[in-house]
Amino acid sequence: MMPHHVERGVQTGVAIWVVLLLLSGMGGWMLYMAPGTYLARQRVMQKTMASLALAQQALLAYAQQPLGLTLCELNCPRPGDLPCPDRNNDGIAETSCSNTSRLGRLPWKTLGVGDIRDGSGERLWYAVSERYKNNPRLRPLNLDTTGTWSVASSEGLMWDATQGNGVVAVLIAPMQPLVREGGWVQQRQEATTEIAKHYLDVNSAADNASPQEGTSRGFARAPASMHFNDVVWPVTSGQMHQVMQKQVLAEVKRSLRCVGVPCLSYPMAAAVSDSGCLGSQSLSAGQCLSTATSIGRLPLDLNAHWPWTVQHVLDGNQQHHWFQQNAWREQVFYLPGQTQASIILGGERLPGQVRDSITDKGHLNVYLETSTLLALHVQDASTLNLLSNDLQDKVSRP
Incomplete structure (x- = not known):
């Protein structure tokens, strides 16, 4: 027969294990939604939204980089260029984005901003449109170039790449780990940093960890629930085009300005x-x-x-x-x-x-x-x- 003090120790260990399990799934969701945590949740969301806004600002600023006046051969920097994602969590954009590598983390070092994180302490994720990536560039890129990512929102908003209404980039705050639809338990540790399923969630048919570019099945934007807490922030073509339009106008004006005498x-x-x-x-x-x-x-x-x-x-x-x-x-x-x-x-x-x-x-x-x-x-x-x-x-x- 097990001694009483040993039995109590085992029971305590089991109780701790149950609490941890609850925190990673249903229990975590219930605790998170408890009335007493309202102010804490509000602070977390405020931090998250501020980080997403800062990330968008950084991307739009990057798209206006100086274009230079020297020979650039065939792959010239251009208004609207966006960096490739960071695929190994070092903060630096990859040198190119192939068909399977346009989703990763926000390259915060490349963008020249701090280590931007959401309210739960996680780094932001980022997907760039094939038409707006800076390497290899697909041309032309101008105000008639639409984004290639779709974002479906449960509030009725829809950015649909198949209808010419896609977005040029998507920012995602992964928030706390949870159990995805289908039972996948997210684990955030060194060995899982490059596996999107441990950070991004599923909502119905849309899987933010494996979106399909150029289709209507891109990213999902929905209220937080037991199995979904991603905060998805689309960077729209309209937002990017306003930035591009201003830069091109300034460049054309500069090119037409007389710099020598006599002026024709x-x-x-x-x-x-x-x-x-x-x-x-x-x-x-x-x-x-x-x-x-x-x-x-x-x-x-x-x-x-x-x-x-x-x-x-x-x-x-x-x-x-x-x-x-x-x-x-x-x-x-x-x-x-x-x-x-x-x-x-x-x-x-x-x-x-x-x-x-x-x-x-x-x-x-x-x-x-x-x-x-x-x-x-x-x-x-x-x-x-x-x-x-x-x-x-x-x-x-x-």
């Missing part, structure tokens, strides 16, 4: 209907010529160069410039004057604006809205009276 008059614009201005291939003599007497696209100027370098947004050389490589000439419009020119950058497409074919792209109304043209004193009855998302600026020559 601004050339006339190329016609909007000139299909030779479209696409991302290099332009050659005779294409995209200055002919328009009003608003049009930036014309080809084979002699245009940055000071002391070999690239310029007007020179049409696809080999060494992000502007031509990513078909930005399609989305930048230009209204020259004698000493001043207006630059207009159309926003991402709005409902009713179709930019699929060469014929579509030959019309102003698929890029610019009525209020934009009225401000420029340009009449075009075909433009849409929508809330404008265009950006405008002026550049002058002495």
Whole structure:
């Protein structure tokens, strides 16, 4: 017969084991949801949301890195570039993202921020869109480039990559470990740091640990429950496009600024209907010529160069410039004057604006809205009276 003090010790050990088991599953959920833990849960969520917001800010800042003025051959940095995920938990983005490696942890060292963690102390996870990753780059990347990740929300929101409404990146706070649907017990330890199932959860058919890019079965966003507590934060195409739009406008303005004397008059614009201005291939003599007497696209100027370098947004050389490589000439419009020119950058497409074919792209109304043209004193009855998302600026020559 077992001595009483030994029996009590065994019972105590079993009780501790039961408590630990409860904390990792149903018991943990019940304790977490208890009324007395409301303030603690609120603090945890506040910390989590602040970390996710900081991570998004860091990604959008990274997408605006200086583009440089020197020869960059074929894989030029460009507006909208995002880093690959960190796949080995060292805080550094991997040098490239293959088809199976676009989900990992947020590369906080690469982004130049601190070791961002959620309210439970876990590092954030991150997925980047195939179209926005910085290596290997897929071109073109501009305001018509949608994200390739879907996010389904139980609140009725849906970002669907199959409908052209995908997101460019997804941030996930994994929160406390739990038992996933299906019985998988998450264990957070050294040996499991690279196994997504130990950090990310399942909600119905969507598995955040193994999302399918380019399909409607991407990431799940849902209220916390016994088997699901991921906090999913999508970085939308609209958010990224606003950042890209501002940077491209600033770069074009800089390229048109006179830096030497004498300053030549601004050339006339190329016609909007000139299909030779479209696409991302290099332009050659005779294409995209200055002919328009009003608003049009930036014309080809084979002699245009940055000071002391070999690239310029007007020179049409696809080999060494992000502007031509990513078909930005399609989305930048230009209204020259004698000493001043207006630059207009159309926003991402709005409902009713179709930019699929060469014929579509030959019309102003698929890029610019009525209020934009009225401000420029340009009449075009075909433009849409929508809330404008265009950006405008002026550049002058002495």
